[in-house]
Amino acid sequence: MSKRPLILITNDDGITSAGICALAEAVADLGEVHVVAPDSPQSGMGHAVTIGEILRIKPAYFPIKGIDAHSTSGTPVDCVKLAIYKILNRKPDLLLSGINHGSNSSINVIYSGTMSAAVEGAVENIPAIGFSLLDHAADADFTAAKKIARQMAKEVLKRGLPSGTCLNVNIPKLPLKDLKGIKVCRQAAGFWKDAFEERTAPNHETYYWLTGEFTNPDQGEDTDEWALSNGYASVVPTQFDLTAHHAISELNSWGLK
């Protein structure tokens, strides 16, 4: 029997994206790699799960030799659940999500399907890392991102992760030679100044596209945004306990009954 670590790979851009290939390629020799990813793009799906609709699983072609792959009709979080409870015959030793095409730093973590898959790994007590490259281009250069992904996967296979956490890793859009290294960070307190572009359909109905501009008033040098702007890959330990523990005493002082 093989004692190689079982590495589950998923993403939110879909199984045919360049990013998931880059990720699988970067870690192919670190263990037994199994890809379970959405059959279509699922960006912005957050922590959505499919509870009112059926799910499908299909064996999928994957362009890297020796890697088993399945696509599902579900969200990134569905993929993690289906992989663990239906597809794989043992619990993965590591879950990797990505490499996302575009940033999941700062507030983007809560909208991100990539990171929600990693968070679901943490919920399932599986060490998990989400990777995102700050480049939306179809011909994005994944060289630096692959190096970071391989390094972080090896570290986490060796050390594990603190209970209840996963890692949110973002990689700046830089040639490998200009990447300064890795910084452990907190999530910057940025937000989206949203807007909706209004259009008229041929049938005269009005419809909207979500647009908007990311805004970051948080200049802290301990933030992911600072690291990324200064040539570093950012690593943010990320948790699924959403309790604002610091606010409990203030709320208790209200004397609610």
Place this chain on the structure above:
Amino acid sequence: MSKRPLILITNDDGITSAGICALAEAVADLGEVHVVAPDSPQSGMGHAVTIGEILRIKPAYFPIKGIDAHSTSGTPVDCVKLAIYKILNRKPDLLLSGINHGSNSSINVIYSGTMSAAVEGAVENIPAIGFSLLDHAADADFTAAKKIARQMAKEVLKRGLPSGTCLNVNIPKLPLKDLKGIKVCRQAAGFWKDAFEERTAPNHETYYWLTGEFTNPDQGEDTDEWALSNGYASVVPTQFDLTAHHAISELNSWGLK
């Protein structure tokens, strides 16, 4: 000009659900109430946003006199964004989400469209509360939930909320006379033991339904699960900073470069 507080109400069960009516009714006289909710059920949507598809907004019938209402084709988070940036002419003073049909305690907070709408309020710096009643029945009794919703809405209109937080309020399935009161809590460390029910379609294709069982090994008396099991409504301050701050020093000790 009116100085009444502007209260935005949304949910994830859709604009025609009993719970959103109960919520609007409970707070109708506390301000100018505007309902902006999904045109169809969106349970389990987490923090999903619609970025690759168009969105529609329609004026909607709402059965409570004096309350303006719109439905949208989007997720609960889309509804909050559309309300703030497209429908309302000023920033809401309070965002209320629910009353959800079913629990959003413990880990359910991360899958919940109800709570994601409230979290989006916090991101937008609007005091926000999500309400959930632990009863899925079509004829659920909202009496206790309405009392709690009204009380919490009044408190938060008066006091505001700590920056970066919203409230996750769950109400046990109890007649009002048996409700013991309100407890401020942390999110219990429970999880879903998932399963997938396998079925065969008429065309012989296999498909799956997500099922599963909620499991809570966390017996802490400071948790939402404890409060709910002991006859109290639970109030958990909930934040969108997902950084596991306590894990930063451990990760720094890895010496990543």
